[in-house]
Amino acid sequence: MNNDIISPENLVYAKPELMNDSPMHYCPGCSHGVVHKLIAQVIKEMGMEEKSIGVSPVGCAVFAYRYLDIDWQEAAHGRAPAVATGIKRCWPDRLVFTYQGDGDLACIGTAETLHALNRGENFTIIFINNAIYGMTGGQMAPTTLMGQKTATCPTGRDPKLHGWNINMTELAANLKGTCFVSRQSVESVGSINKAKKAIRKAFEASMQGKGSCLVEIVATCNSGWKMTPVEANEWMKENMFPEYQKGDLKDTTGM
């Protein structure tokens, strides 16, 4: 192998500087790793490495703080938007974001999510929606689809027994305090690029004080769904994308 090829000017891709070498606990096929990478890239590109504070959830991403070398706070289940409010109100020049799963954000944390967004708090909520409670072993989530099978709806989600799934991002887009609400995914190069642009726009809007931002990433959980990573991607495209439609649901940033 000609080692001259590995020279700085030939380097077109590298692990982001803010991501460290800690082995990740996420399952192979999980979307978390990709989204972590995008956040690391965006923070660095914005030059905000020394002024960023992340708030991690209860869920698989509870350990997000192990992988990105910025300051972090671990919040109680669902409380990240309240924790972030405390941080951002006291340090207005910092880049503050929360990183939450669907159970965290749309179930136990519904009040904190909606109220922080409606107050127009100047931070971004990154919402990883994989329609299941992954960390605790695959129970039903607020975004679990009708008919979807999980540990607490083993014969399939039935509205009479389990209620309906909730479209939090649509709710957020209707709140007065939000300025940018977008839904993306990270299963292909094209979708990853769009997701990164959305995260960048949200972080920029946060720093310019334009209001609150929500970026949902429709994601897979091949372990919880009991599929292979490739099957999970296909299942997501066939079943989740029609229900959780991608695109910018609200953009009043003027950016």
Next chain:
Amino acid sequence: MADKEITLMKGNEAIANAAIRCGVDAYFGYPITPQSEIIETLSALEPWKTTGMVVLQAESELASINMVYGAAGAGKRALTSSASPGIALMQEGITYMAGAELPGVFINVQRGGPGLGTIQPSQSDYFQATRGGGNGDYEVIVLAPNSVQEMADFVDLAFELAFKYRNPAMILADGVIGQIMEKVVLPPYKPRRTEEEIAKESPWASMGRKKTREPNIITSLELNPEAMEKHNIHLQKKYQTIKDNEVRYETLHMEDAEYMIVAFGSAARISEKAIEIAREQGMKVGLFRPITLWPFPGNAIAELAKGKKGVLVAEINAGQMVQDVRLAINGAEKVAHFGRLGGIVPEPEEIVNAIKEKLS
């Protein structure tokens, strides 16, 4: 303005004024009787225009305590307040702050319970304050004011102790102290700390990682059991240090006392009058007033109880602090409890009668 300026105001108003003056960075709260004057006063004084202090009405007490967690985790002096049922909601945030070692401060202006209860005063949250209502082995520093002056003075003291030990601290008041109007000398203004001062005082805080240091991570989670035991041992050592160094109490007329009343907060104020009445009747009664309920002044109580004809614990509840008094005295002297329940505030004569009936 003159430092010794005397003003007349409610206990709740004194908290709000003191918070602005002692450089509190943020107050997050929710209305509940009998303490809504705290957020109302702060909202009217608009400190964000003068000291830059944040004042935010949150969507619930649950959100309020988590906002305090976030701000405290970022090194800021953050305060919230509520009354008994709202403090019940805050227990999650309190145990998280204890586990993550955060210097948040919160105030309980107690009212009768249990449950939604009443809006009248009570002291029935002593257990909630000192035995935790949150999960796990933890302690909260508890200060019990008995006057509007102490409401004003204890805000800075609570933050001083909270930051000294990286531990949540609370002011346990009640509806009487919150609502009475008394003369008060408010503390002098001290500016909010700068970023440099915060970084120096709290190098552990998540305020944005300078490249010269490792990331700061605020968390109470540790899945490795050996590491978690080590963390808990560290917490227990910290609590022992606080017990060794931060006990505060006051005594009144104990020099010749034959009976000792142990009381805190408004019950202590009523007991002062009871002692006057008792002494007029020829009974030599003194008062032991714990100021820190945790750490509890058990050693001092045991010492002063020696040789007394009896100890009456006068508290407006069904018998909570009396347990700690009994533990301290350990059977050496007679201990009785007197209390009214559910929002009734006792008269001084009732305390005098209780000494006669229960300790003779």
